[in-house]
Amino acid sequence: MHLPTLLLLTLLVNVMIGCYLAMVYLLRRHDQSFLLWSVACFVFVAGGCAAGARYYIDQPLITYLLADILLLLSPALVVTGLVLFLRGQLSARSKQQVALLLTLYLLPLSMLYQVNNASTALTSFSIAVIFMYAIVLLKKARLIPVFPIYVLQLFFAVHALLMLFQVVLVIPLIGEDYRAFSSPGLQWVLLGHVLLTTSTGLMLPLLSFSHTENQLLRLTELDDLTQLLNRREFLKRAEQALLQNRRLQYSVVVLMIDLDHFKQINDRWGHAIGDLALKKVADLLKVGLRTTDLIGRLGGEEFAVLMPHTSAEQASAIGQRLCERIAHHAWEIEARPVKLTVSVGGTSCVGALRDLKELLADADQALYQAKAQGRNRIVFGSEHI
Ligand SMILES: Nc1nc2c(ncn2[C@@H]2O[C@H](COP(=O)(O)OP(=O)(O)OP(=O)(O)O)[C@@H](O)[C@H]2O)c(=O)[nH]1
Numbered sequence: 001m002h003l004p005t006l007l008l009l010t011l012l013v014n015v016m017i018g019c020y021l022a023m024v025y026l027l028r029r030h031d032q033s034f035l036l037w038s039v040a041c042f043v044f045v046a047g048g049c050a051a052g053a054r055y056y057i058d059q060p061l062i063t064y065l066l067a068d069i070l071l072l073l074s075p076a077l078v079v080t081g082l083v084l085f086l087r088g089q090l091s092a093r094s095k096q097q098v099a100l101l102l103t104l105y106l107l108p109l110s111m112l113y114q115v116n117n118a119s120t121a122l123t124s125f126s127i128a129v130i131f132m133y134a135i136v137l138l139k140k141a142r143l144i145p146v147f148p149i150y151v152l153q154l155f156f157a158v159h160a161l162l163m164l165f166q167v168v169l170v171i172p173l174i175g176e177d178y179r180a181f182s183s184p185g186l187q188w189v190l191l192g193h194v195l196l197t198t199s200t201g202l203m204l205p206l207l208s209f210s211h212t213e214n215q216l217l218r219l220t221e222l223d224d225l226t227q228l229l230n231r232r233e234f235l236k237r238a239e240q241a242l243l244q245n246r247r248l249q250y251s252v253v254v255l256m257i258d259l260d261h262f263k264q265i266n267d268r269w270g271h272a273i274g275d276l277a278l279k280k281v282a283d284l285l286k287v288g289l290r291t292t293d294l295i296g297r298l299g300g301e302e303f304a305v306l307m308p309h310t311s312a313e314q315a316s317a318i319g320q321r322l323c324e325r326i327a328h329h330a331w332e333i334e335a336r337p338v339k340l341t342v343s344v345g346g347t348s349c350v351g352a353l354r355d356l357k358e359l360l361a362d363a364d365q366a367l368y369q370a371k372a373q374g375r376n377r378i379v380f381g382s383e384h385i
Contacts, residue, residue, distance in 0.1 A: 003182045010194045011048050014041045017201035024205050036081035037204055044074035044197070064113040068123040072105060075130045078200070082134060085208060086141045116177065121170040128163035131156040144214050148207040155203060159196045162189055223297040225275055226282035234296025238306045238356050241294060245308050252308050253315035253348040254356075256363040257285070257322070259301040260341045260375040269336050276333045277340055281326060288322045304360065312348040312380055319344040319378035327376055341376035343367055348380075 018041030025034035047070030054063035076098070083094055105126050112118040134156045138149050166189045173183075221233040229237065238254075245252045259265075259281060266274040278301060285295055285303060294306040307315055327341045345367025347359055354362075362381045370379040 003187060006187060006190055006194075007048065007052055010190060010197075011045050013194055013198055014045045014048070014201075017198060018042045018045070021201065021205070028208075031085075031208070033081040033085040033208065034205070036077050036084065037201070040074045040077035040081065041197075041201065043070050043077060047071035047074060060114055064116075064119050065109065068109060068113065068119045069106070072123050072126055072130075075127050075134075076102075078204075079130055079134045079137065081204075082137055086137065086143070116175055117170050117173045118175070121167050121174060124163045124166040124170060128160040128167070131160035131163065135160070143207070143211050145210055148203060148210050152200065152203050152207060155196055155200045159193075159200070162192045162196065165189060226279055226297050228282050228285070228303065229294065229296035231296060231298050234294060234298065234304060234306075235356065237294050238296075238304075241306055241308050242356055242359075248309075249350065250309045251311050251348055251350045252306065252359075253310045253312060253346060254359040254363045255305040255307070255315065255319055255378075256298075256345045256360070256367040257303040257305065257342050258344075258367055258371070260343055260371075262301040262340075265338055265340065269333070269338060273333050273336055273338060277331075277338055280329075280331075280333065281340065281342065284326055284329060285322065288325055289318070304363070310348075312346070315346055315348060316378060316380050319346055319380075323376055323378055343370035343375045344378040345370050346378060346380045 018038050021034050021038035021041065025031060025038055028034060047067050050062055050067035050070060051064075053059070054067075057063065080090065080098070084090060105122070108122055109119055112122055135153050138153050138156075141149060143149055166186065169183065169185045169189065221229060223230040228234075242252060259278070262274065262277075265277055278297075282295075282297065282303070285305070289295060289305060290307070292308060294308075296304050298304050307318070310318075323342060323344060329340070331338045331340055345363045345365065347362035347366060349359065366379045366381045370377050373379065
């Protein structure tokens with residue numbers, strides 16, 4: 001390998017990725033993480049140039065001290081961008097931690113930079129620590145999808161190992177002439193560094209894009225107020241669940257749930273309290289049903305549930321419990337004693353030979369009867385039990 005070519009390639013690749021991330025920063029309505037990641041690339045280039053200058057000038061202040069500070073600052077900026085992306089802001093505690101770590105790094109560096117290659121060992125080790133911190137940071141992130149997270153963790157892990165390997169290679173060269181630094185082992189490390197920087201630079205936008213896409217997708221699937229499935233998504237998933245049940249010949253149940261006298265709550269306490277009551281009912285439905293059940297808000301104060309692999313008798317008992325849980329809940333919304341009950345209509349079929357429209361209409365009919373019989377109860381379409 002021709003070392004000057006390799007160095008030039010490293011710097012050029014970083015300039016390209018830096019420009020690419022800067023463009024993403026401008027396109028993504030000035031998302032600060034991309035700015036930090038872009039700056040990290042240019043800082044790395046500046047550090048590389050300062051370190052490369054040791055072949056031409058004898059100014060350790062620039063070629064070692066400044067170079068090492070810049071080379072460490074670059075991954076530190078990458079991780080700061082990650083913190084910003086994952087947490088939305090940099091807390092005062094994070095800033096204090098960064099200041100402390102920088103001091104811990106700068107103190108020995110200010111003494112070591114005059115000994116050839118010693119500061120390189122310290123900086124490589126510190127960069128490995130930063131990459132390991134990035135792995136922990138990503139591990140704590142609750143992002144969906146997880147695939148880009150795993151890939152980034154892998155890149156950081158390999159990069160950290162590479163940096164530690166560099167430390168092992170550099171330690172015997174401490175005090176030696178800087179030209180000893182061009183050993184074949186270190187050239188391979190440099191090549192690995194180019195590849196990993198490129199891969200990480202390409203992966204960071206993917207992490208952000210996939211997360212945003214997932215959030216947008218959820219916005220189109222969920223009801224804004226209750227975070228249950230919205231009407232369209234509920235109907236879509238319910239059709240799919242019915243198809244599956246038809247193949248497996250399972251019994252399936254559809255429930256329609258409607259709040260009783262909800263208009264009075266709005267009239268008495270106001271729409272905002274009504275909204276909170278709807279939200280609370282949705283939460284109670286979620287805890288009262290299984291994770292395999294589909295729950296949707298069909299509109300207004302009407303909810304629907306599809307329970308796959310469930311008999312009418314089981315659903316009847318579950319519906320009864322739901323009514324009781326909601327009626328006996330210690331209702332208090334913003335210090336107002338809001339009292340709420342629900343009526344439930346249910347229907348079932350084995351092997352799902354009836355289509356969804358028919359099931360919903362039957363459940364709706366049963367719900368109408370529950371209302372007529374005095375509310376706060378479940379009525380099951382009797383012909384299907
Ligand atoms: N706060 C709030 N109210 C809503 C929302 N959607 C529908 N409503 C209200 O829900 C009420 C439904 O009233 P009705 O259809 O008369 O039903 P009800 O008063 O619950 O009476 P029954 O169903 O017969 O027990 C109306 O006052 C709507 O304005 C919403 O998103 N938020």
